[in-house]
Amino acid sequence: MESLHNELKALIIEALNLEDITIDDIETQAPLFGDGLGLDSIDALELGLAIKKNYNIVIDADDTNTREYFASVANLADFISLNQA
Template identity: 70%
Template sequence: MSLETELKAMIIECLDLEDITVEEIETDAPLFGDGLGLDSIDALELGLAISKKYDVKIDAENEETKNHFASVANLAKFIQSQQ
C-alpha cells in the first residue's frame, strides 16, 4: 500500500468519514475548504494521528505546516522528508 493510500485510509478512519472511500479522495485535491472540507479540529486530530503513526514532529505554529496539510500528496512528501 502506498503512503498516499495509507494516509487516505487514516483520514477516513481518524475523522469518521463514513460516507467516503479511499478512491474518492483525490491525492492532489485540497483537504480543507472546497476540497474534502476538513476544518481546524480535523487538522488537529489528523496531525496527532500522523505524529503517532509516523513519528514526525508537526509544529502547529509553523506557517509551513499549512502547506504540508494542503493535500494528501503534500502530507506524503512531508512524512517522507521527516523519515
C-alpha cells in the same frame, strides 16, 4: 509513493471517522480543506495527532509551512517522506 498516499487516505478516513468516504473518493492532489474534502481546524488537529501516532512525526502548529503540509494528501506524503527517520 502511491502506497503512502493510500495509507494517508485510509488514515484520514479512520482518524476523522469519515464513514461515507472511501480511499477512491479522496483525490491525491485535491485540497483537504475548504472546497476539497472540506476538513476544518479540528480535523487538522486530529489528523496531526494521528500522523504523530502512526509515523512518529510532529507537525508544529506554529510552523509557517503547516498549511502547505496539510494542503493535500500529496503534500502530506512528501512531508512525511522527508521527515521519517
